[in-house]
Each structure stands twice: as structure tokens, then as C-alpha cells.
Amino acid sequence: MSNLFIFSNDLRLDDNAALYQSSLSKKGLTTAFIFNPKKWEDHNDSPLKIKFQLNHLKEIRDELIKKNINFKIIYANGIEDEPEKILELTKKLGITSVFINKDYGFNERKKDDSLKLLLDKKNIKFNLFDSSILNPELIKTGSGNYFKVFTPYSKVFRSLLTSKDLDIVPEPLLxxxxxxENDLIPEYELEDNYFLKSIEDYKVGTDKVNKIFENFLHEKVKDYKNLRDFPYLDSTSKLSPYLTSGMISAKNCLKELLQKFEDTPGTGQYSWMNEILWREFYKYIIFHFPKVSKGKSFSEKYDEMIWRDDEHDFKRWCEGKTGIPIIDAAMTQLNQTGWMHNRLRMVVAMFLSKNLLIDWRLGEAYFMKRLIDGDHASNNGGWQWSASTGVDAAPYFRIFNPITQSEKFDKDGQFIKKFLPNLEMIPEKLIHNPSKELRLENNYPDMIVDLKESRKRALDAFSSI
Structure with a gap:
């Protein structure tokens, strides 16, 4: 009897239900990771994210080998090819049971269904485990429907948390x-010079990842609510890359948070827990409303929206050359580091989808190609929120003024000057919207669009739907 566990977005040993269950017989366990560049390209996964995962897997592989757990690489060509390649490995190793944690994406669920059919034909048992904090099928409205608004969803979620012990699954058994034999992690070269530099900033390995969380829990979480919106401060958890790839358990994070603090509204810990719940909510949405995984707006009427087809403006937005310092600094942060502060994600997304009136799906795809923490559910949910097309979205008439946002959250221009060093000599009061003379002196472009006029254009377009 031999078992096979397949890694996905669950690259950890602790609180990994499928991995733990696959180890219980102690009679032989092989783990595998699917190396699938075509799938990554099809899903717009950032090369930085993939390199980050592979670096972490090197550490995980060594930890597994110490437990007499074998590690294999499965090579596949697209997500539809994965079931057959998994079946080939089961034949080669004499596998009798396959263990996987459920992924809630539409294509991933189709893949799991196909895999089950193949394994059933060969009398190989298929074991699928829930990877969420709370099973999304259990969270319903009083009338038995699925939630479409975050606040009531979060209230039910919190009530279930207080009445249900968060059981953390141990590491797999020796x-x-x-x-x-064990396979080595394949080489995966980064071609982007910025990514080559920034990958060194992301620590990997179980102990190092856990220390990042412990530092946030003990040093930063109390001030999170008051400081999280200021991009020049190191006040956020920086855990999103690790949560996205499952290098740390969101359930375990909540368990430790609730053991240390009361879940009291208005506190830093309450606000941070809300961010974890937003991640769960967006996974819940793609599970129950899979149309959002197919390029559709959650609010169907906006599928009729006529967006501007302007490659030049989109390119300037992507490259951080809009002439609006906070937008350009944020996009430069994304392009150089593979990460962007959450407040700024909303600002740049709203600017693209409303002031430039460019299809939010283009921005969504560009973010995924650059983000080390690119998560389909959260990225789609965030973009549709900003574009007012999604579940529980901002009303269409809510349009952030990027200059006002800059003045409020980067008052002295510290963030702007960090990522746009050509503007560092501009006085603080003028840096948010430099004069024409200052723009010429500092080789900085004119504003891509008039904010007042573009706001009116957006309001007219959205109100006509």
C-alpha cells in the first residue's frame, strides 16, 4: 500500500489535512509537485511567484526527506494534462490512494473531477480535503442562500469561529x-532584472515564514488599524505571498491571533482578521458563483459596458507614466518588487477602470503577471470591487481622487520619492501634483487625463448601464 499527496497552493507541512491523512498508514508516502509552465502562463501567474514557490519547495523537500517521505516532480503541459500525468505516476509507483486539498477555482475543480474519474477506473482511491478555514458550503444566510455581501458573511463566519475550535492538523508522520528516489526541484530562470533582485527579499522555509508571522503578531498587529493605510510605513503583515501559496496556514494564523487577543471591533487584530476573512469571502464567491472565474462581471449588467480601447493609455498606466505621482510610484513598486500596498491597489485599480475607463480585466491580468501574491480569487474580487462590477463592490459613483489619496496617505511624499527618485527634490507640498515647470525640470510627464473631466465621463458611462 502506497499513498500519493500532490501539492498545490498548500506548500507547508503543518495544518495540511490531505498531507497528514496521507501519512497515517506509515507504509510509504510520496509527495509531488506539478511543474506546469503552460498552466502558469494560461493563468497569468507571475514568474516571480513561481520562482518563490520553487525556492520554498527546496526547503520543504528537505523537511519531507527527513521524515522518509519521498518527493517527485510531475511535468505537465496545461491544467487539462495534469490528471493523465498524475495517473502515470500512480502506475509507476504502485499508488493505491491519492490525496489532494481542494482548490476552489473553476478550472481546478474541473481538473479534480477529471482526476477522480481516471482514478476510479483504476480502483485508486481519491481523497479530497477542504483547505479553507471554514467549509464554504456551511456558511449561508438565514434563508439558506449564499452570501453576496461581506459584512453579514463575516458576522456568520465570526460566530462559527467562536463556537468551533480551530483544529490545527499536525505535520505528517515519519x-x-x-x-x-527523490527528484530535485527543476531550475526556473527569471528573465526580469527587477524580479532577479527582488526574489532575494522573500524568505522561504517553514521556520523563517513562521517568524514573519510571529513578528507581526507581537510587534505590529495592535497598530494595524491605525497605520495600515500609509504606504511609506512598514505596518502591514507582508504575509500575503505566504498565504497565497499556502506556505503558512490562514487557520493557524487566526487561531494564534484569537488565543492572544480578544476579537474586539475597532482594534488592530479585528481589522487584520477582517483582511483574512475578505480572502476567504472571495474564495467563497468563486466557488458559489464560478462565472467570475470566466471573465464575467459579478453584476451581469456591466458585461454590457463599453470600455475605452486605448493601448497607449493602458501602457502608460502599466509602466507608471501617468503623470500622477502616487499612481506612478505604486505601479513602479509593483513592477520592481512584485508587490503593492493594499491601499494603492484600490487607488490604481479605480483610476484605470474609472478615470481611464479601461476594462478592469486588463488590469486584473497585468496584476497577476507581476504579483508575487497573485491569488485569482482575491485579485478578481479586488478589481471588481474597485471597478464597481463585483460582489459587494464600491458604488460606481465612488471614484478615488488619486491626488487627494496621496495627500492623505503619503503626506510628505516619502513613498513617492522612494519609487520616483527623479522627484525627490520637489517640495513636499508640491509633490502630489507638480506644476508644469516642475514636471519639465524633473523630466516628469504631464497628467494623462483631467481628473474632473474623466470622473464625469465615468459617471456618465456607468449610469447609462
């Missing part, structure tokens, strides 16, 4: 013996 196996009696090895059952096969």
Missing part, C-alpha cells in the same frame, strides 16, 4: 521507509 514513514517506516522510503519507497522511491
Amino acid at each position: 514513514q517506516d521507509s522510503n519507497v522511491s
Whole structure:
């Protein structure tokens, strides 16, 4: 008897239900990771994110080998190819049971269904485990429907948390013996010079990842509510890359948070827990309303929206050359580091979808190609929120003024000057919207669009739907 566990967005040993269950017999366990560049390209996964995952897997592989758990690489060509390649490995190793944690994406669920059919034909048992904090099928409205608004969803979620102990699954058990040879992690070269530099900033390995969380929990979370919106401060958890790839358990994070603090509204810990719940909410949405995984607006009427087809303006937005310092600094942060402060994600998304009236789906795809924490559910949910097309979205008439946002959250221009060093000599009061003379002196472009006029254009377009 031999078991196979397949990693996905669950790259950890602790609180990994499928991995733990696959280890219980102690009679031989092989783990595998699917190396699938075509799928990554099809899903717009950032090369930085993939390199980050592979670096972490090197550490995980070594931890597994110490437990007599084998590690294999499965090579596949697109997500539809994965079931057959998994089946090939089961034949080669004499696998009798396959273990996987459920992924809630539309294509991933189709893949799991196809895999189950193949395994059933070969009398190989397929074991699928829930990877969410709370099973999304259990969270319903009083009338038995699924939530479409975050606040009531979060209230039910919190009530279930207080009445249900968050059980954390142990690490997999030591196996009696090895059952096969171990594969090495394939080489994966980064071609982007910025990514080559920034990958060094992201620590990997179980102990280092846990220390990042512990530091946030003990040093930063109390001030999170008051400081989280200021991009020049190091006040956020920086855990999003690790949560996205499952290098740390969101359930375990909440358990430790609730053990240390009361879940009291208005506190830093309450606000941070809300961010975790937003991640769960967006996964809940793609599970129950899969149309959002197919390029559709949650609010169907906006599928009729006529967006501007302007490649030049979109390119300037992507490159951080809009002539609006806070927008350009934020996009430069994204392009250089693979990460962007959450407040700024909303600002740049709203600017693209409303002031420039460019299809939010283009911005969504560009973010995924650059973000080290690119998560389909959260990214789609965030973009549709900003574009007012999504579930529980901002009303269409809510349009952030990027200059006002800059003055409020980067008052002295510290963030702007960090990522736009050509503007560092501009006085603080003038940096948010430099004069024409200052723009010429500092080689900075004119504003891509008039904010007042573009706001009116957006209001007219959205109100006509």
C-alpha cells in the first residue's frame, strides 16, 4: 500500500489535512509537485511567484526527506494534462490512494473531477480535503442562500469561529521507509532584472515564514488599524505571498491571533482578521458563483459596458507614466518588487477602470503577471470591487481622487520619492501634483487625463448601464 499527496497552493507541512491523512498508514508516502509552465502562463501567474514557490519547495523537500517521505516532480503541459500525468505516476509507483486539498477555482475543480474519474477506473482511491478555514458550503444566510455581501458573511463566519475550535492538523508522520528516489526541484530562470533582485527579499522555509508571522503578531498587529493605510510605513503583515501559496496556514494564523487577543471591533487584530476573512469571502464567491472565474462581471449588467480601447493609455498606466505621482510610484513598486500596498491597489485599480475607463480585466491580468501574491480569487474580487462590477463592490459613483489619496496617505511624499527618485527634490507640498515647470525640470510627464473631466465621463458611462 502506497499513498500519493500532490501539492498545490498548500506548500507547508503543518495544518495540511490531505498531507497528514496521507501519512497515517506509515507504509510509504510520496509527495509531488506539478511543474506546469503552460498552466502558469494560461493563468497569468507571475514568474516571480513561481520562482518563490520553487525556492520554498527546496526547503520543504528537505523537511519531507527527513521524515522518509519521498518527493517527485510531475511535468505537465496545461491544467487539462495534469490528471493523465498524475495517473502515470500512480502506475509507476504502485499508488493505491491519492490525496489532494481542494482548490476552489473553476478550472481546478474541473481538473479534480477529471482526476477522480481516471482514478476510479483504476480502483485508486481519491481523497479530497477542504483547505479553507471554514467549509464554504456551511456558511449561508438565514434563508439558506449564499452570501453576496461581506459584512453579514463575516458576522456568520465570526460566530462559527467562536463556537468551533480551530483544529490545527499536525505535520505528517515519519514513514517506516522510503519507497522511491527523490527528484530535485527543476531550475526556473527569471528573465526580469527587477524580479532577479527582488526574489532575494522573500524568505522561504517553514521556520523563517513562521517568524514573519510571529513578528507581526507581537510587534505590529495592535497598530494595524491605525497605520495600515500609509504606504511609506512598514505596518502591514507582508504575509500575503505566504498565504497565497499556502506556505503558512490562514487557520493557524487566526487561531494564534484569537488565543492572544480578544476579537474586539475597532482594534488592530479585528481589522487584520477582517483582511483574512475578505480572502476567504472571495474564495467563497468563486466557488458559489464560478462565472467570475470566466471573465464575467459579478453584476451581469456591466458585461454590457463599453470600455475605452486605448493601448497607449493602458501602457502608460502599466509602466507608471501617468503623470500622477502616487499612481506612478505604486505601479513602479509593483513592477520592481512584485508587490503593492493594499491601499494603492484600490487607488490604481479605480483610476484605470474609472478615470481611464479601461476594462478592469486588463488590469486584473497585468496584476497577476507581476504579483508575487497573485491569488485569482482575491485579485478578481479586488478589481471588481474597485471597478464597481463585483460582489459587494464600491458604488460606481465612488471614484478615488488619486491626488487627494496621496495627500492623505503619503503626506510628505516619502513613498513617492522612494519609487520616483527623479522627484525627490520637489517640495513636499508640491509633490502630489507638480506644476508644469516642475514636471519639465524633473523630466516628469504631464497628467494623462483631467481628473474632473474623466470622473464625469465615468459617471456618465456607468449610469447609462
